[in-house]
Amino acid sequence: MMSKTKRSILYWIILAPLVIVILFPFAVMFVTAVRPRDELFVYPPTWGFSEFRWENFAEMWVKTNFGGALLNSLYVSITATGAALVLSIPAAYAMSRYRFVGKGLYKNFLLMTQMMSPIVLVLGLFRLMMTLGLVNDLNSLVITYAAFNMAFTIWMLQSYFNSIPRDLEEAAWMDGASHLTSLIRIFLPLAVPAIVVTAIFTFINSWNEFVLALTMMRSAEDFTLPVQIYSQVAGRYQVEWHHVMAGTVLATVPVAIVFSWLQRYLIRGMALGAVK
Amino acid sequence: MSSVTIRGVKKRYGALSVLHGIDLEIRDQEFVVLVGPSGCGKSTLLRMIAGLETVSSGDILIGERIINDVPPKSRDIAMVFQNYALYPHMSVYENMSFSLRLRHLAKDVIDRKVRDAAEILNLGKFLERSPRQLSGGQRQRVAMGRALVRDAEVFLFDEPLSNLDAKLRVVMRTEIKALHQRLKTTSVYVTHDQIEAMTMADRIVVMNAGRIEQIGTPLQLYDTPANLFVADFIGSPSMNVIRGVLGAAAGQTFVELPDGTRLPVPDMASGSIGQKVVFGARPEHWTLATGDAGVAVKVEVVEPTGANIQVFSRLAGTPVCAIFTERHDFKPGQTIRLDVPADKIHLFDAESGVRL
Numbered sequence: 001m002m003s004k005t006k007r008s009i010l011y012w013i014i015l016a017p018l019v020i021v022i023l024f025p026f027a028v029m030f031v032t033a034v035r036p037r038d039e040l041f042v043y044p045p046t047w048g049f050s051e052f053r054w055e056n057f058a059e060m061w062v063k064t065n066f067g068g069a070l071l072n073s074l075y076v077s078i079t080a081t082g083a084a085l086v087l088s089i090p091a092a093y094a095m096s097r098y099r100f101v102g103k104g105l106y107k108n109f110l111l112m113t114q115m116m117s118p119i120v121l122v123l124g125l126f127r128l129m130m131t132l133g134l135v136n137d138l139n140s141l142v143i144t145y146a147a148f149n150m151a152f153t154i155w156m157l158q159s160y161f162n163s164i165p166r167d168l169e170e171a172a173w174m175d176g177a178s179h180l181t182s183l184i185r186i187f188l189p190l191a192v193p194a195i196v197v198t199a200i201f202t203f204i205n206s207w208n209e210f211v212l213a214l215t216m217m218r219s220a221e222d223f224t225l226p227v228q229i230y231s232q233v234a235g236r237y238q239v240e241w242h243h244v245m246a247g248t249v250l251a252t253v254p255v256a257i258v259f260s261w262l263q264r265y266l267i268r269g270m271a272l273g274a275v276k
Numbered sequence: 277m278s279s280v281t282i283r284g285v286k287k288r289y290g291a292l293s294v295l296h297g298i299d300l301e302i303r304d305q306e307f308v309v310l311v312g313p314s315g316c317g318k319s320t321l322l323r324m325i326a327g328l329e330t331v332s333s334g335d336i337l338i339g340e341r342i343i344n345d346v347p348p349k350s351r352d353i354a355m356v357f358q359n360y361a362l363y364p365h366m367s368v369y370e371n372m373s374f375s376l377r378l379r380h381l382a383k384d385v386i387d388r389k390v391r392d393a394a395e396i397l398n399l400g401k402f403l404e405r406s407p408r409q410l411s412g413g414q415r416q417r418v419a420m421g422r423a424l425v426r427d428a429e430v431f432l433f434d435e436p437l438s439n440l441d442a443k444l445r446v447v448m449r450t451e452i453k454a455l456h457q458r459l460k461t462t463s464v465y466v467t468h469d470q471i472e473a474m475t476m477a478d479r480i481v482v483m484n485a486g487r488i489e490q491i492g493t494p495l496q497l498y499d500t501p502a503n504l505f506v507a508d509f510i511g512s513p514s515m516n517v518i519r520g521v522l523g524a525a526a527g528q529t530f531v532e533l534p535d536g537t538r539l540p541v542p543d544m545a546s547g548s549i550g551q552k553v554v555f556g557a558r559p560e561h562w563t564l565a566t567g568d569a570g571v572a573v574k575v576e577v578v579e580p581t582g583a584n585i586q587v588f589s590r591l592a593g594t595p596v597c598a599i600f601t602e603r604h605d606f607k608p609g610q611t612i613r614l615d616v617p618a619d620k621i622h623l624f625d626a627e628s629g630v631r632l
Contacts, residue, residue, distance in 0.1 A: 167361035170328050173348040174355045175375035175422070189365045 069228035080145035092157035160194030285334035312483035354423035504629035533592035556622035562598035570615030
């Protein structure tokens with residue numbers, strides 16, 4: 001028998017290559033972001049730097065209109081997440097609790113939409129948004145992101161809803177609750193873990209989405225973060241890599257914060273111990 | 277408190293018919309147990325009384341009011357579920373007070389009612405705990421408490437003890453019965469366990485395949501089962517049933533078994549000579565006979581339980597169990613003679629299963 005410490009060390013050694021592969025881009029990103037400009041391309045490349053320049057972030061913020069893009073991204077991601085949830089929860093509830101004609105078909109349809117990459121639909125979507133007069137409007141992204149994520153959120157929520165015993169709602173009805181009351185006071189509180197998980201996924205998907213944002217948004221002041229950062233690289237004679245990397249760091253941080261704050265809900269299985 | 281009347285109630289799921297027309301009158305303050313094998317429709321009937329299943333045809337009345345289309349929340353019925361269905365995100369106190377809070381009662385009234393119920397059920401110490409911190413028996417009590425605080429017209433129990441271990445089940449059985457004797461709320465209790473039914477019920481409704489087989493007090497069902505199904509279902513170990521043909525010779529009616537053995541039966545039997553019948557005798561009604569009386573059987577297995585001994589043997593190839601409270605020392609292979617007093621014999625028609 002190995003001691004616990006020994007075993008832990010062994011496991012970490014086995015995990016190390018994976019950790020390195022995952023962390024390497026982040027390390028490059030971070031190191032580049034805080035370097036002075038003239039140390040960007042030294043040969044041979046080093047991890048070190050002569051000066052830790054926080055100023056890169058401030059310069060980048062002003063030069064690249066980072067604040068505006070950040071607000072755009074926040075608006076799009078939060079609204080899309082909200083919209084997806086507001087529409088998915090009733091849909092998932094119906095799929096989980098009611099029998100209706102075409103239920104199986106609908107489920108398969110949802111699954112099939114997941115097999116298509118948004119890229120193949122970009123042209124069609126663009127023309128649709130043209131007709132709706134929504135090109136160059138952030139709401140076009142809200143609508144498409146919400147729609148693209150809903151298949152996933154409905155499936156995810158529905159399978160979790162299935163695990164919430166019907167008895168609990170029935171007990172609430174017997175206790176004198178209406179369907180709506182039991183939904184709000186009994187059912188939804190128990191579904192919080194699933195709702196949070198789906199919210200995280202939708203938020204991150206929307207936050208990171210690039211192709212649709214690049215297609216729909218024509219003017220620089222409407223760019224979301226991924227497009228804004230891309231615009232600092234593409235089609236330029238001179239790329240300010242330290243600014244690009246500073247922007248990338250700042251774009252990654254909010255997601256990391258949201259994720260670490262909400263991940264406790266991932267683990268909390270509230271319905272455990274509900275019955276039996 | 278109120279009576280519950282069920283008139284010609286049927287339940288269909290599409291083409292599948294689950295209840296074929298149930299008529300039942302549950303009197304005010306009565307404790308009625310619906311018992312039957314799984315799939316007999318007893319839970320469906322209970323859920324129809326609760327309003328959780330729709331009524332396909334017929335009427336359900338609480339008191340004088342037809343409640344077919346009244347939603348569950350307006351029926352003033354409390355229900356204890358098989359798996360308790362405690363709200364996991366609420367404390368015991370919140371679980372028990374939920375219905376009262378929904379009715380917007382004053383805080384101090386709610387508090388008094390919850391604490392009274394907790395007192396009755398010995399839950400005082402657990403009010404602040406969450407359901408998952410409780411044992412099975414305690415959760416069961418909370419589920420009861422949730423029903424108790426309501427002062428509902430009718431209590432419904434859907435196999436509330438089936439998730440408990442055997443010992444706790446016996447304890448809770450007695451507690452529920454004592455509670456009913458104290459509160460006298462009209463109760464309908466569903467179980468598949470005939471012992472639960474026998475011990476708790478004022479009246480038992482035996483159901484099978486969507487129909488009522490017999491309604492009666494526990495001892496009525498035990499002593500005079502209306503048909504073979506009830507005879508077999510009620511009692512443990514169950515009644516010995518042996519197939520044969522009714523015959524008569526020299527003024528004595530008897531059942532002749534396939535191997536020629538003749539079991540004398542009293543004349544009260546309303547069957548006709550030559551009719552195929554089933555002879556029934558409860559295990560504890562067999563007596564040891566001496567001389568030529570009774571029939572000879574070979575002992576196969578002897579099982580002492582302490583309170584009595586169970587002797588297994590065969591009569592015309594059919595397994596027979598006899599229970600004796602005396603401490604006989606039978607050996608396997610030994611031949612003994614068994615007899616049944618005439619008034620303890622049950623006779624059923626072999627075709628219809630109806631008592632003769």
